[in-house]
Amino acid sequence: MEAMVKHNLFTGYNIEESDPVSVSHLQFADDTLLLGVKSWANVRALRVVLVLFETMSGLKVNFNKSMLVGVNIPDSWLSEVASALCCKVGKIPFLYLGLPIGGDSGRMILWEPVLARLKNRLFGWEIRFLSFGGLLVLLKSVLTSILVYALSFFKAP
Incomplete structure (x- = not known):
């Protein structure tokens, strides 16, 4: 994820407008929270990262437990993206x-x-x-x- 952000392939979520800090992912043990702006480029980059992770580590992402949550994003767009990423759409709070x-x-x-x-x-x-x-x-x-x-x-x- 860091490499994707560094090479401008994935755009994280900016905190603070005056002195922005970009957050793209949070991890603890085997739990990962990925944060990004609404764009198809981010969706494609996310799919690439997940496939690379599975290939390099030999582990599998459990898409049955994965969910996509959007803030102020239309449900139709979330459904399309969830279908592309093979996960389900979640609701706030989660x-x-x-x-x-x-x-x-x-x-x-x-x-x-x-x-x-x-x-x-x-x-x-x-x-x-x-x-x-x-x-x-x-x-x-x-x-x-x-x-x-x-x-x-x-x-x-």
Whole structure:
């Protein structure tokens, strides 16, 4: 991606108008978020990058889990591009690294995935086998880390 941007084959998303910083991709472990402006040149470059990645690494991109999300872009264009890239069209807000991206953090609906993760963790534990002290340690370490992670990005409603 860096080479594609460097050679002006892919145009990332510019942050700040006065002193622009171009962001083309964000990665953590095996999760990748690609950001770019609306253009067929970007779509072609993205397809080339993905094919090159698969060829060079021997790994496969899971297009069933991949999605294309647009901001202020017509649904018809997104559908065409998703068809060309063999992925599905997603909606905002979407989850990236367990956090909802693209919504209003002041609205309760954005926090539902975080609350669902907390509930899933609670119901997955066999509480009857834990002492009261063990339960407190588990609650403080696991549940607190989920909340701290979410609150490090968003202001609480």
